[in-house]
Amino acid sequence: MLLNPRPDPSPAAHDRVYRGLRTRVMHGEIAPGQALTLRGIGREFGVSMTPAREALRRLVAEGALTLSSSGRVSTPELSDDRIEELAALRALLEVELASRALPRAHIALIDRLTAINAGIADEIARQDAVGYIRRNLEFHRTLYLRAQAPAILAMAETVWLQLGPTMRALYGRLRRQDPPHFHRLIIAALKAGDEPGLRLAVRSDVTQGLRMLTG
Amino acid sequence: MLLNPRPDPSPAAHDRVYRGLRTRVMHGEIAPGQALTLRGIGREFGVSMTPAREALRRLVAEGALTLSSSGRVSTPELSDDRIEELAALRALLEVELASRALPRAHIALIDRLTAINAGIADEIARQDAVGYIRRNLEFHRTLYLRAQAPAILAMAETVWLQLGPTMRALYGRLRRQDPPHFHRLIIAALKAGDEPGLRLAVRSDVTQGLRMLTG
DNA sequence: CCGCGCGATTTGTGATCACACACCCGTCAT
DNA sequence: ATGACGGGTGTGTGATCACAAATCGCGCGG
Numbered sequence: 001m002l003l004n005p006r007p008d009p010s011p012a013a014h015d016r017v018y019r020g021l022r023t024r025v026m027h028g029e030i031a032p033g034q035a036l037t038l039r040g041i042g043r044e045f046g047v048s049m050t051p052a053r054e055a056l057r058r059l060v061a062e063g064a065l066t067l068s069s070s071g072r073v074s075t076p077e078l079s080d081d082r083i084e085e086l087a088a089l090r091a092l093l094e095v096e097l098a099s100r101a102l103p104r105a106h107i108a109l110i111d112r113l114t115a116i117n118a119g120i121a122d123e124i125a126r127q128d129a130v131g132y133i134r135r136n137l138e139f140h141r142t143l144y145l146r147a148q149a150p151a152i153l154a155m156a157e158t159v160w161l162q163l164g165p166t167m168r169a170l171y172g173r174l175r176r177q178d179p180p181h182f183h184r185l186i187i188a189a190l191k192a193g194d195e196p197g198l199r200l201a202v203r204s205d206v207t208q209g210l211r212m213l214t215g
Numbered sequence: 216m217l218l219n220p221r222p223d224p225s226p227a228a229h230d231r232v233y234r235g236l237r238t239r240v241m242h243g244e245i246a247p248g249q250a251l252t253l254r255g256i257g258r259e260f261g262v263s264m265t266p267a268r269e270a271l272r273r274l275v276a277e278g279a280l281t282l283s284s285s286g287r288v289s290t291p292e293l294s295d296d297r298i299e300e301l302a303a304l305r306a307l308l309e310v311e312l313a314s315r316a317l318p319r320a321h322i323a324l325i326d327r328l329t330a331i332n333a334g335i336a337d338e339i340a341r342q343d344a345v346g347y348i349r350r351n352l353e354f355h356r357t358l359y360l361r362a363q364a365p366a367i368l369a370m371a372e373t374v375w376l377q378l379g380p381t382m383r384a385l386y387g388r389l390r391r392q393d394p395p396h397f398h399r400l401i402i403a404a405l406k407a408g409d410e411p412g413l414r415l416a417v418r419s420d421v422t423q424g425l426r427m428l429t430g
Numbered sequence: 431c432c433g434c435g436c437g438a439t440t441t442g443t444g445a446t447c448a449c450a451c452a453c454c455c456g457t458c459a460t
Numbered sequence: 461a462t463g464a465c466g467g468g469t470g471t472g473t474g475a476t477c478a479c480a481a482a483t484c485g486c487g488c489g490g
Contacts (some may be wrong), residue, residue, distance in 0.1 A: 048446075070471085151304065152300055264476090271461055
């Protein structure tokens, strides 16, 4: 029959482990410098060392984790130079993505972005750093999905991944009171169809927070 | 004693396999769509399936290879849309790298670039597509190393990796006669310290070849 | 002559094991 | 008290195996 062409009823074990760890890293749930062991990860996810090793190596390949000379993996502690580079990459990639999304940004998208922005205000009110990061990335991803540029978006997500543990440290340090100002500028530029304004707003939003990390 | 702190006398097996396959893919020595098997790779490098699997998965994570739904890995056949995206990424990243390298580009670097350019002419004369790609990437990498931006360079190399198999198809199709024109423009802009000219020359060089792939 | 189905073979997945090395911590000599 | 040395534990690496699924090829029926 072959109705219901469900691609794979049981997702591969290494993929479950990978996804679980990936979102944890990207949302900043793991502190910089924390060590991860193969047997520990395996025990936590109920698998043997083999899938755990594959998941960890994949994350290392994407820059989400670092591999010490002796093979130990841990979440990275970024130098100031590296943070500056990653911020520059975010600016380059995300400005391009926003620019490509602009002609496709209809009112429904703008409404969703506004709703997510309200959610960010909630997370700020409850002082939830992980929730804040998750919603913030959701805001950006929702916009960039409209760009119809999966390769560029994947590269941007890789940068988020590398910044994940550090971002947690940032948002934990800074005591925010108000929702991000530049998100409102982004929405306004989208409504007005103002491309230069959009580029500037995205660049500012991306650069803003990371500047105080390198201080 | 611990003199000669050689970090690792015997590079790990999975790393040997990874490096071997990576340069092969980046230089376009593997045709698009070609399938790779774990046991085949293992036999070729004299290792078991375990390191071969790690190397392949790492390359998949970097986008150098694609993973079919059934777990088979093969070198990717890129769609026109994806090629356009990757070309745009090359333009974004490499213009930034060149711009950062410019203030650090002394005469010794320009001499080396000129020498590499001469080598490219040799490869063209002998109709060696793989050699041409290797030298061409060497030209760009030599310039970008001066940017002192390892994270951005790594991302650019990832893009090269994804384009590798396709580039081979490109340079095999086009019957080149003369060394790349835009390389001379890049060198001239470096000598003159002309940043806008350099940005334009790099963007043109990167975009030029890939335009005829999407035709 | 072509299309279909079935079986043999190949392939990826994940578990387990042996081994070598790194790391940690207590002990001992200075 | 402090330093180096030592062994025990933990950790990554790579080989091997059992299993399930996919793939390929052959032969049969149309």
